[in-house]
Amino acid sequence: MNQYLDYIVEQTQKILAIDSPSGYTKEVVDYVMKEYESLGYKPIKTVKGGILVSLGGNNQKDGVLLEAHMDTLGAMVAEIKENGRLRLTPVGGMEANNAEAENCRVMTRFDGIYEGTFQLNNASVHVNKDYRDKKREYSSMEVVLDEKVFNKEDTEKLGIRVGDFVCFDPRTKVTEKGFIKSRFLDDKLSVGILLGYAKYLKEEKIVPDRAVYQHITVYEEVGHGGAASVPDGVTEAISVDMGCVGEGLQCDEFKVSICAKDSRGPYNYDVVSSLVKAAEENKLDYSVDIYPFYGSDVDATLSAGYDIKHGLIGAGVYASHGYERTHKNGVNNTFLLLKGYLG
Structure with a gap:
């Protein structure tokens, strides 16, 4: 080497x-x-x-x-939904199904950074009988914020807006055998x-x-x-x-x-x-x-x-x-x- x-x-x-x-x-x-x-x-x-x-x-x-x-690759807030969660639009060729359950950060323009997870809508297997068959796409997935929000107004009060960037966790790891793994x-x-x-x-x-x-x-x-x-x-x-x-x-x-x-x-x-x-x-x-x-x-x-x-x-x-x-x-x-x- x-x-x-x-x-x-x-x-x-x-x-x-x-x-x-x-x-x-x-x-x-x-x-x-x-x-x-x-x-x-x-x-x-x-x-x-x-x-x-x-x-x-x-x-x-x-x-x-x-x-x-x-x-x-990344995403951007396309809509603040009525339940307070976020619908995204991709930046570059990030596939929605590939980002499922990934931790992410919402970068607001003036009010700091908020964390969340990109999930399928109604992501609980014990509740959603269509979980397995539902197509993973941006229209059927959402960011669940790690904040106490229940509606659109709660999320807007945080300073989150349409057009804010959403960044996904790279999860970088270098192994003892020399492999480098990361988004x-x-x-x-x-x-x-x-x-x-x-x-x-x-x-x-x-x-x-x-x-x-x-x-x-x-x-x-x-x-x-x-x-x-x-x-x-x-x-x-x-x-x-x-x-x-x-x-x-x-x-x-x-x-x-x-x-x-x-x-x-x-x-x-x-x-x-x-x-x-x-x-x-x-x-x-x-x-x-x-x-x-x-x-x-x-x-x-x-x-x-x-x-x-x-x-x-x-x-x-x-x-x-x-x-x-x-x-x-x-x-x-x-x-x-x-x-x-x-x-």
Whole structure:
């Protein structure tokens, strides 16, 4: 294992502990900005709310941009119901059935934070004869607040409003066998990896052959995270996001995945080939995969009209958009692929 792995895992845990659904990311951005500064860099907060940082490099006319996102799935209050409970609308692709019985926090605009649990309406099995067959969707589920509320007026008095963000508990755990389990590894794990790569360059006093930038985006889960903030001279962008693990794919939690195609289309042939070459030359555990239902920051970058080459890599993550799992080996292989590919 590389000497930076512990730092990557530590930073990932700290970032996971900060709630940050798309649109509610200021606190996590402030933390990551300070971490870059502690490493000796000068990060810039974009108008959109993300982070752009230069890691240095010699060739300013052939730069490469590494993109990862720290916004996550979440929800928002859509209605305060007559019983005082909350109907939600999803932020990003969070499935209602996947969040059932999850603890959550309601972030009011002016009146603090309230805790609750996301439950099926009439969630008691001993009362609801349709419990087993009821479809889990946002219209049939609600947040039960951990407050003494019995009606809409009681909840409104707390300061809870329509439009308040609702954040779900990540339940992060790192096991003795090296597994990392948490909601929102997509894509806070990759932010930790990019911080580890930035630390590696600084501590080893390495100046890459090409200018290297990192863009930590904050709207990827709603489709436009990487649509702006590409520095002058950048000719290539690589999303560092989760590698898909599932039926029909070669990747597992111990590998770094190189994506050849996602639901938006193929990635740049030369970039994918060069990533595969770097993985083989460094004897990494990797796979090349096609992700059937997937879009990335760099897809948004190209859609915005930037004339660049693009690629996508990531540590293998199982149960995407659910209670996700990866392994330190997959994290290490992803870090080493960045190191082998960029220097």
